[in-house]
Amino acid sequence: xxxxxxxxxxxxxxxxxxxxxxxxxxxxxxxxxxxxxxxxxxxxxxxxxxxxxxxxxxxxxxxxxxxxxxxxxxxxxxxxxxxxxxxxxxxxxxxxxxxxxxxxxxxxxxxxxxxxxxxxxxxxxxxxxx
Amino acid sequence: xxxxxxxxxxxxxxxxxxxxxxxxxxxxxxxxxxxxxxxxxxxxxxxxxxxxxxxxxxxxxxxxxxxxxxxxxxxxxxxxxxxxxxxxxxxxxxxxxxxxxxxxxxxxxxxxxxxxxxxxxxxxxxxxxx
Amino acid sequence: xxxxxxxxxxxxxxxxxxxxxxxxxxxxxxxxxxxxxxxxxxxxxxxxxxxxxxxxxxxxxxxxxxxxxxxxxxxxxxxxxxxxxxxxxxxxxxxxxxxxxxxxxxxxxxxxxxxxxxxxxxxxxxxxxx
Numbered sequence: 270x271x272x273x274x275x276x277x278x279x280x281x282x283x284x285x286x287x288x289x290x291x292x293x294x295x296x297x298x299x300x301x302x303x304x305x306x307x308x309x310x311x312x313x314x315x316x317x318x319x320x321x322x323x324x325x326x327x328x329x330x331x332x333x334x335x336x337x338x339x340x341x342x343x344x345x346x347x348x349x350x351x352x353x354x355x356x357x358x359x360x361x362x363x364x365x366x367x368x369x370x371x372x373x374x375x376x377x378x379x380x381x382x383x384x385x386x387x388x389x390x391x392x393x394x395x396x397x398x399x
Numbered sequence: 400x401x402x403x404x405x406x407x408x409x410x411x412x413x414x415x416x417x418x419x420x421x422x423x424x425x426x427x428x429x430x431x432x433x434x435x436x437x438x439x440x441x442x443x444x445x446x447x448x449x450x451x452x453x454x455x456x457x458x459x460x461x462x463x464x465x466x467x468x469x470x471x472x473x474x475x476x477x478x479x480x481x482x483x484x485x486x487x488x489x490x491x492x493x494x495x496x497x498x499x500x501x502x503x504x505x506x507x508x509x510x511x512x513x514x515x516x517x518x519x520x521x522x523x524x525x526x527x528x529x
Numbered sequence: 530x531x532x533x534x535x536x537x538x539x540x541x542x543x544x545x546x547x548x549x550x551x552x553x554x555x556x557x558x559x560x561x562x563x564x565x566x567x568x569x570x571x572x573x574x575x576x577x578x579x580x581x582x583x584x585x586x587x588x589x590x591x592x593x594x595x596x597x598x599x600x601x602x603x604x605x606x607x608x609x610x611x612x613x614x615x616x617x618x619x620x621x622x623x624x625x626x627x628x629x630x631x632x633x634x635x636x637x638x639x640x641x642x643x644x645x646x647x648x649x650x651x652x653x654x655x656x657x658x659x
Contacts, residue, residue, distance in 0.1 A: 378558030381643030383511030513641030
């Protein structure tokens, strides 16, 4: 089942923002694009890391919800940053965002890669529902 | 169960090109190597992005088939490119390749990383069979 | 269920070193930190690639064990290196480490990314238990 929240632009290629099969839900790599406006190209939140990161979290969460899941179900989060210098600030934002989790936080891998100009962070997530 | 298509050289280390356990099938990172010739080192298709990408897709597909799966079963595709400038062309190739999918396309994450010289793209895939 | 081996420092943010849900176990990205000493910041093994890689494997394995799994259960290993030149040596270390596996080796993806200063390798793993 493809998951396409109303807030999202169509993917830029033939992939799904998220897919759920049985109790496994995979969220595609999300970046900090603001809610889609019809007929306009996607625009990232920003320019700060904080704004982009919070928007990226919101975009992941919208897909989880569309598939009947929540952050509580997420087993693994992959964080792609462009700058090693952003690690500490991203962690602060991350901790505040997940402060209220009542289950085990997801595992996580963070690595530093290239992203298209203007993008500072990309996040994807794997959820396994009970 | 290790999945080793006849077209593939032995992996360069003690890993499997693909593994299936129950209904979950993971394809290892594939690059655009041409079908293996006994006694010769692997040679990538190319030099164009198109040739390498199509060969990489074929290599992923061979492993899916070896495990009794198809692209229809794929939940997540990870694309590693070396050049941000290749994103648009890769998407064109991707869309044409998947034009006939009748199920929800897989989720996808694309990031830009380093690869050994001569390689432009690496792809891995996670399938969950019905 | 969060997996936190005694040898590990607390994660630097609100994530788990590993999580198991049902028969699926995800190990977070591990680096070559030496066993945690209370009150001290984490220190990577090294400075050689060999020392860091073996320590990183040990850190992954500790999490697998904490979750009731072993390398035999691992379906996928992701290896993040900082230097393309390290590929051959990493494979030698990898092959020796897994020489005694009696099951199909895990699938693997290796890509080259940035990591914080002093770190040469990061590894995560997905296990599916029987």
